[in-house]
Each structure stands twice: as structure tokens, then as C-alpha cells.
Amino acid sequence: MAERTPLVAANWKMHKTVAETEAFLDAFVPRAAELDGAELVVCPPYPSLAPAVARCAGSGVRVAAQNMHEEPRGAFTGEVAAPMLTELGVDGVILGHSERRLLFGESDESLARKVPAALEAGLTPILCVGETEGERDANQTEAVLRRQLDADLAKASDGRLAEVVIAYEPVWAIGTGRNATPEQAAEAIAFIRSLVAHREAAAGEAVRILYGGSVKPGNAVEILGRDGVDGALVGAASLDPTDFAAIAVAAQL
Template sequence: MDKERKLIIAGNWKMNKTVAEALDLVNGLKRELSNVKEVDIVVCPPFTALSEVSKAILDSNIRLGAQNMSEHNVGAFTGEIAAVMLKEFSVRYVILGHSERRQYQKESDDLIARKALAAHAASLKPIICVGETLQEREAGLTEKVLETQVRGSLAGLSRDQMVETIIAYEPVWAIGTGKTATTEQAQQAHAFIRSLLARLYDEATARKVRIQYGGSVKPSNARELMSQPDVDGALVGGASLEVRSFSDIVKNSI
């Protein structure tokens, strides 16, 4: 598939996998995906598995991501993890502002923006999640919600930092529900986000930013989703927990 931007497919393992299970999964992915060069492949295990998974993928084409980080670099923040700590495990990407954290941990756009700046200061690439709920979509508020989240979560990022930032459009109503946005709905939202980036930055910057789709991505719908002009990859939840399904999503995207 000839794309202007290199596809990036990341697996968000959420709160799943012991260290032993994580190694089983990542070793299987290494075998299945060793020849894939057209896609940036990222796995995001829980913090407890980062060290061992990092060693396991050292000489592979798989990159390591974390599921969250603190906006602070050091200090009295019990239970938090700093960017510099992630760097020790060769983490390159970090998911910020996932809808589950926005919902359960009450994370605000302002907090996510501060985390994004802290990530860039440590040369980590943030994957910033945005997306509307079912009620918001049904009320015709999708673009309003996306604009608020994008503007707020990217506040303070320079053009250069923006180019090194990934946005993940995840309609909340499609996460873990089995419902997927139609390819038209996904493309429409991605195109809107890119047009907003052009307004916030400029056309050239907007063209370089990769926008992933997330929300019940499966091997069966990956090819159609990735064929859309403004869909530059996927942030995969449940289907990233099995070697076969995640490998097939990657292979079907090419």
C-alpha cells in the first residue's frame, strides 16, 4: 500500500499479561513479523513487563511503548513513573490521554498536554488519544469534541514536536465493544483532525503527522481502514493480546 506517511501499528496491552505471558507474546510476534519493514510495529506492555520485553525485542523490528507516564520528572509522586525511567528500558513511544484514563483517572486535556511536553523533553514520541462518546456522536458533537481535545492536548507543542507526535482517533463507543467506525466515519474524523492541525500549525506539518485509528480493529477490517487516505495506522486493544490476530492486522495493513 503506497502511503505518504509510514503506517504505525501499536498494540495497547492494557492491564494484561504477566512477565512470562508478555515474553510468550512478544517472542511469537518476533517470529511472525520479522520480515515486515513497511510498518512501524510497537508493543505497549504493562510497566512490570517493560524490562523483559525490552531485552526480548532488542535486535528486532518491534519497538517498545509505555501506556502512560507522569508529567513530572522526579519527586514525591507515589505510584507515578517518569519519562527518564521509561528511557532506561529503551521505550520510544508513550500512550497519553487514553479514553480509559480520561474516564477513570479524570485526566484533562491540560494534563495530557503537560505530559506530551515532558515526553518530548525526554525524546519519547507521544501517542495522544482523542475521541467522542456515543452520546456525543449521536448529538452531532463529534467535531466539536475532537477540536476541544486536539487543541487542549497539543497545547504548547512546537511544529517539530508535532511532527514527532502521533494522534490516535479512538471513538469511545468503538473501544472493546466490537463496534467499529465505518471506513467513511474513520476517514471523516481523521481528515477533520488533519485539517485542524493545518489550522493550528500549517499544511506541511499536518501532512507529516500520523493519525492512527483505534476501536475494535481486527484482521478482517484492517486493510479497509488502512486504505483510507488519512488513516496512518492503528492503536489495537484486545486483538493485540494474541500473536495471530495482531500479526494478521499488521500483515493485512501492508
Template structure:
């Protein structure tokens, strides 16, 4: 695999600051020697500074779970990209299925946020994925196409090469169900093919596409063996050091720990 794997922990609304700081220290020990893959932590907003400080020399990357597209304004409860960048965030998760389907964020908002992230030098992790009824109706590609086109409608073509995409089938998030490696690969290949048509083959080749949806220690190896899966966006399993550590230390084909 030429693209450096990105193994991302999305803690959602979990852990205290004390627990988060302790987690980082223990994870650093567990994943020592895994410099050939990037480890990313996306804690709650209130934990960002403490987690950044706890990372120290661990070399982990820091992400926010969401943002607003405006730099400032009367937007109670929101947080801007300059604020996130100031606290050390190099990435921001955008369009996560929980933001889309629980909080009703439309595709257009995701597009505004993605463009704003690029403008402020923060790498967007653009989440896309279909609901169960859409997959059963064989509309997966239709949904992905809409979310990709709208999510990147205002993104500068010259900056898209730094983009990260996360394919997260909604029916596999927090349900214990996981897309088979073959199902995940099929969706990832579709996304990469669209990127090649929309931009350039070389750009598409270098963009990392993560899989998200009940990733666990016992399925990560098979998922990461697929040619177009470049990492994982991990929810529940990222809250346990041993589980997430094993996910980070996934075994490539023919390797043994």
C-alpha cells in the same frame, strides 16, 4: 501511502512477563518480512524491561501506556519520562479514553504530559475521541477540537512533526463496535485539516494518525485503505499473536498474501 504505517499493541493490564516474552518471540516469526511498517508494543510498566530485552533484533518499538509530567517528586504510583526513556521507551500513550473516563484525567493533564514527552525526546501518542452521546449529538468535531487544542497547547511547534495521534471513538473501544471506514476517515481528515491550519500543511501531511476502536483482522484492511488512516492502536486483538500478526500484515488495496 507515504507515511510508514504504525501498528501498535496496547496490552493494557494483561499478560504475565513470561507470556509477554513468549508473545514477542512468536510475533517476530509471524510478521517477518513486514519491514515497511512499524510494530509497536505497549506492555504494562512491570514488563517494559523484559519486553525490551525480548525484542532483540526484531526491530519492534517500545511504548509506555502512561506517564507523569514531572521528572521526579512525591507522586506515589506514578512514573516519569526519564524512567521510561532509561528503560528504552521511544513512545508513550497519552490521553487514552480509559485514562480520561475511568480515572478522570482532564484535558489539561494530557497537555502537560504531551509537552513533557516532547521535552524528554519521547514521542507522544495523543489519543482523542468522542463518547457515544457526543457523536449522537453531532459534537464529534467539537470534542476533537477541544482535545487537540488542549493536548497540544504547550507542545513546541518545531517538534510537533514527530507526533502521533490516535483517533479512538470511545463508543467503539472494547464494545465490538467499530467506526465504519468512512466514519473513521471523516474524523482523521478533520484532525489532519486542523493540524494543517494550526501548523503547516507539510507537517500535517507527515503526522501519523492511527485508528483505535475494536480493530480486528476482519476490518483492518478496509480501515487501512482510507487515505488518512496511518495505522492502528489495537487493544483486545493485540493479545493474540495470530490476530495481531494479521493486523500488522494488513493487505493494501490490490495485494494478496
């Protein structure tokens, strides 16, 4: 069985100015050496990416963006291309977060282009998938995950699937304070792994699958201790360096 390094990513969404980003990292980065059992990623807003890269240099903490355009350049006002991110020293990018899908109409067709564009640029995609409350209540969780992954990974070449990080985020647990039970999270993640393995067996073993749904220090050990759960995509709890460090510790247990 492939050894998978746990990954814990801080999705700050539209929080933290440049000064606040620097203050967070001044507090968090010195702790990173004690957390070397997990890969640590911070995902600040665009204006803070370059300052974050500078603050994290040499620390092992990686920096990722929260979105990107699928084209490398062009007349797309307000968008940012993958090569622009790599030039800054950014290592990865969140793709398909539920807020992007629900609030900005991001489609699976667009994500199918973004995933290979990110890989081609040298970025690690953190691809988010998950069902709404209505879909879960209708017993459609597996159908939704299958549809999203089949579409979103359609253009990713075989041999590179293992480079994609997948985050299972039940939409009904994002920013609501609710959470999937550890059993629900583990079942969904196991199903996601089976879908990847069906396409490419080696990738099914190697791909890292995170949980992202109101993870906080109080529930991190129980959720992240489940077999097959390779880390977390953390929202609100990642805004505090002490809380984020506690979740990173839980991912290593």
C-alpha cells in the same frame, strides 16, 4: 505529499504477566522481518517493559508505555516519569487513552503537560482523542476533537508536532465490539489532520493518525485501506500474536 510509514501499536492494557509477554514476543518477533513495511509497537504493562525491550532488541519492534507522569521526578506515589521509561529503552508512550480519561479523570490540562514532557524525554507520544456515543449522536464529534487537540497540544512547540502520533478512538467503539464505519473513521481522521495543518502546514502532512476502535483482522483491511489512515492502535486483538500480525499486514497493503 509526505511519506508516512504506517504504525500499528498493541495496547495490552492490564493484560499479560512478564512470562506471558515473553511468550508473545517469542512468537511474534520472528515475524517482524516480514512486516517491515510498518512500524510495530507493543505497549505492555509497566512490569513487562524491560523484558519486552530485551526481547525486541535488534528486531525493529518498538516498545511503548501506556501512561506517564508529566513531571520528571517528585512526590507522586504510584507514578512513573518519562526519564525512567527512556532509561529502560522504551521508545514511546500512550497518552490520553479514553480509559485514562473516563476511569482515572485524566484531564486535557494534564495532557497538555505530558505531551511536551514525553517529547523532551525522547519518547514518541501516541495521543488519543475521540468522542463518546452521546457526543456523536449530538453531532459534536468535530467540536470534541477540536477541543481536545487544541488543549492537549497547546504546549507542544511548533516544529515538533509531526513527532506526535495521534490515535482517533471513538469512545463508543472501545471494547464494545462496535466499530465506526470506514467512512466515519476516515472523516474524523481527515478532520484531525486539518486541525494539525491549520496550526502547522508541514505537520499536517507528516503527522501519523491511527484508528483505534475494536480493530481486528476481519475489519482491518477495510479500515486501514482508507486514505489518510496511517495505522491502528489495537486493543483486544493485539493480545494474540497471529491476530496482531494480520492487522500489521493489513496496514501495509
